[in-house]
Amino acid sequence: MDFRTSTLIKTVQSLYNPYHEMDIRHFTEKMTELYKEAKKDTNLKLLRQRAELTQRELAELAEVPLRTIQQYEQRQKNINRAQAETLARIAKQLYCNIEDLLEKF
Template sequence: MIHAYDEAYLGIARTSLGRAFDYAAHCENMDLSQFCRLFLSTGIASKFERGDVRTIAGQSGVELARSVLASTIGDGAVMARYTASRSPEYWAGWALAHYQWSKALPFATVLEGVPITSIVSMYPAYHEMDLEHFVARMDELMGANTPASRLKKYRTSAGLSQSQLAALSGVPVRSIQQYEQGQKRVNRASFETVLRLAQAVGAPDPRALLDV
């Protein structure tokens, strides 16, 4: 499986985002949904998800949070303090960083499918479990909450798995996964690629696979 960036940075990335979430919630008394919107809109999330070393490892979690909040809090200094143990907000950031890394999806896609409030609410049940249980649950929620792409609808109607579609069309299974998850748009694929996918799933016209 292709991950978002080198696994060597994963531990640092999880801790950094966990500390950033904890700081925003407990030092700035900020609603975590609002913080996530700023995280996305400032472009810092995009750098983080690509594994930009300066973003995920070149600063502390507090510094990451303050970079996100710079447009709203300016240069006002707030003393960093943490909860005595891992807070639900810390765990949510920590677990979210892991899920984004494991699936190589944009944070915007993940948080659109599973809002941060839902991730925080998973803390009591999942914080002591192996992370793969959390990943599996997130996959379930993403599948239930993310609108199915047209490609996925045609593929499932044809009774094909992603691997079977890849074998029939000659399109790599990873590309099919990215098209269906919204990480890549079918609309931007070459005509030849869309044609081969359409023929494999029995679509009446290649344009039927294009997402509006």
């Protein structure tokens, strides 16, 4: 187990006392919040940067409005609820699978 994984496990364990009596909905909301704090950038942003594309370039290549790309990257819109066709066009331009674009929270 690497240092980062060990630290993550210790962080989750430290949450037991304050959160173990929460109902599942509150617990899930809190874990989602912590995930977003720990992972500042979305998968879309990381993949776009790896492809060395600007938001505008990706939007043009994928034929998706620039504002949509921005909203997905800023988590103002949930990419997990995007239309399959939109995800397919973005994934094609980023040379990745649709699943790679989705957020795991």
